[in-house]
Amino acid sequence: MAPRISRDTSGRGRGGGRGGIQQQASDRGGSSANGASLRLPTQGSHIATVGVKRPSFGTVGKVVKVKVNAFEATVPQTIIRHYDVIFYLLHEFSLSQSVLISPSEQTLPQRMNMEIIHAMQTIVAPDVFTPLAVYDGRKNMFAARELPLGPTASAEFIVSLNGTSANPATGRPPKSYKVKIKKVNTLNPEVLQRFVQGDQSHDNDVLTAITALNVVIRMEPTMRHTFNIRSFFTDAGKLHLGCGLELWQGLFQSIRPGMGRMLINVDLSTGLMYRAGPLWELCLDVLKESIHERNIAKLQPKTSGQQFGLSDTDRRLLSKFVNGVKVTIQGQGDTPRLIKKLSEKGAKDSMFQLREGGTISVAEYIRKSRNVPLRYPNNFCVEIGQGLIPIELCTVTPGQIARKQIPSEKTQDVVKFSTKKPINRLSAIVDGVQNILSYGQSEYVRQFGVNVNPEALVIDxxxxxxxxxxxxxxxNQSTLQPRNGSWNMIGKQFISPMTIKQSFVVVLEQRNRFTENHARNMLKGLFNACKLAGMKVNNEEPGVHYVNGQARIVDVLKDIGRRTIAELQAKGIKDTINLVIVILPEGGHDDIYSGVKFFGDVSVGVATQCMRALKCLSAKDQYFANVALKINVKLGGVNTVPEASSINDLFDPRNPTIVMGADVIHPAPGAEGRPSYTAVVGSIDSKVAKYAAVSNVQTSRQELISDLDKMCWSLINKYKEHKGDPPVKNARPARIIFFRDGVSEGQFKQVLESELPLIKKACADHNISPKITLIVVGKRHHIRFFPMSQNQGDSSGNCPAGTVVDTVVAHPMEFDFYLQSHGGLLGTSRSAHYSVLHDENKFTADALQSLSFALCHVYARSTRSVSIPAPVYYADIVCSRARNHYDPDSTLFSSESGTSDGSNDQPALEAYKRNFRGIHKSLESSMYFS
Structure with a gap:
């Protein structure tokens, strides 16, 4: 029987589960920082890989020592037994007799599963489970010795979490569970040893062994703390975020094979939790009301003539928020109960049927049964099980992970809480390993024979x-060399500057806050910046129009555009309007921004540039220079390109190249029925600086891109048709370098099997056969690099831009590397992880690393290198903008429509597809998304 493994689809997949080998010395000589010699995988070997085998190690650049948040661990020497775990619910008829009625396999919360298994091992059958086995909270149990389960290697145990007595509050007997344990496999850890030595493919035995060790190191902290897959959290130093939420600090840990050794990757993490304490406090927090006697009275239905109370809309929003929150009920013990929803009426008006006949209100029932009246009988109740419980009797249990989208106004608070300087982050990680994780003191870790070095790894x-x-x-200067990922535009002009022919300004802020004089000063600063960069401005005094933010913005912009054209024609001016400048008011006005983008990108086909009013009032020259960067490329220009001689592999004239980037974004947690959006961008010029984009809508939370062949076909077509400056001399591309963002390592094989054939199909439909290199770029990993000392880092204390690692913590056989391409700003920088899945171009490590680094410098929006190649960054932006490709007046995104109780609601998906609008034809080959 094949073992059942809990698959991680969180975006990390194989992310630790890929291994290491002992390799011969690379061209730069010697061995790794910790003594293991390095050698390349043997070509044509029996070892199977998912991606391309590593062709070489990089040799270019200055070699330095860095610390990494990985800790070396030994491979167990004893056999590991793998058991399958299945839960069944036992139904109780009475206190005196238990009857099993058609037992059904249960899918329970992980925390409850852990508690059931702990009770089974320590109370029900301690003689069977000594020493204790480890359990992953789902299907898998691992033991360091053979469990005495009899000749069938399976057994069943009856477990009750609440003892044997009935619940005094309800009179109901406790729920009991039947747990079936069955042995499914025996794992010899030698497979891990062979794997890290490069003599074993990444097969199911290796995957299961890595899973077992991950369960071993997580068992103790998950029994003691709130946990979420690979992280656990404590309330030490927690932050009250507001909106019913709080932030907890946590530690992430994961076993991952390295080159010639097993490693434990440990990092800091942040958990979003529901605010613990009285439920009414959480409710007021969600409503952004202070804890005040008058505000407590608002937690009741609003009736005519009543000053306080919730409207029905606010009640529905609050009901949605508290759905799934666990609370304890005053007088009913410590067992957490799950809230379904908020009642429609207050406790005084919520009636229910008594067993002995008649009806009674919740408030009156509480008064009679407890001999104490409710303080707030008008306030709502919450529905729990089949009953209604007044809010004031409920207490939110601490440490509940809130799987909700963080409110946009709280993003900065989350960033501030999570951000730590590199030296402080590494110190906290090492302290966590030595004093919190304390692997040497864990009974589970010791019994499996795992020893962990508590010092962070030092590597090259x-x-x-x-x-x-x-x-x-x-x-004044036509070339420059970036320093630590940044440079400036002083004395420089765009390589291909454009002309702002005609424009107009729309101000959505109040006139007394942003006067016409402010608007003229803004235009002066902006147009000066454009001219300094080489652009031309035909009309430096365009019309300024004040518009009420409550107006239908698309219609208003169209009307102003028509009137402006008529005025220009009356003056005999034939220039077209190619830029609309919109001044946004302060505060959350996403609907206005969406309307502006729909107007420009979809409806009319004109470049739009939004700016915040408050930002313009205090703007310096640098701000307007940054805006000019965006405007120039939106109008079809090119700001800067890499010198061809610095990356010959990208600009080889014998191999005309298209560079593509692709991404998928999914709906926020809880937004069921909303679709996912896909985007592919591709270079259309010979200098890979100008890009076109295609976006689409597809099934919710589907990672693989369904229409990739059509999207790639469109971009290849734009490349062939582009008549740029300089024009593409050979319109038949000889190479495609395809960067794919967003897929987990567990999905690499699916990308190769599903998406690569679609890229090839697009080429075949154009009757071309370019050589394709497919690279996955990942940022959702927990590997961090730290300079050995402050003077080795940049001004932020991070490793400098251009730091590359392709040994020790990289994959031992497959072609991958970590590249920290950007200069640090705040906190600890995260490098991008590049995994080469397919490479018909036979790039060397140095060539691909330099090429990727160069593409991080062509991001048109800034004069800094970015953390991932520009086409990948652009694809992410285009995905986000795709959500604006709907008529702003559409009801699809209203709270009462466009949603469903399942993420694969086909009618809802078809509605989104049917109403999705593509980019306007006049912008199809422009960088409208910059």
Missing amino acids: ARIISPPTMKYGRGG
């Missing part, structure tokens, strides 16, 4: 040189 890294950036000849 290289710092590679950035590309030389090329600017226009009209400035």
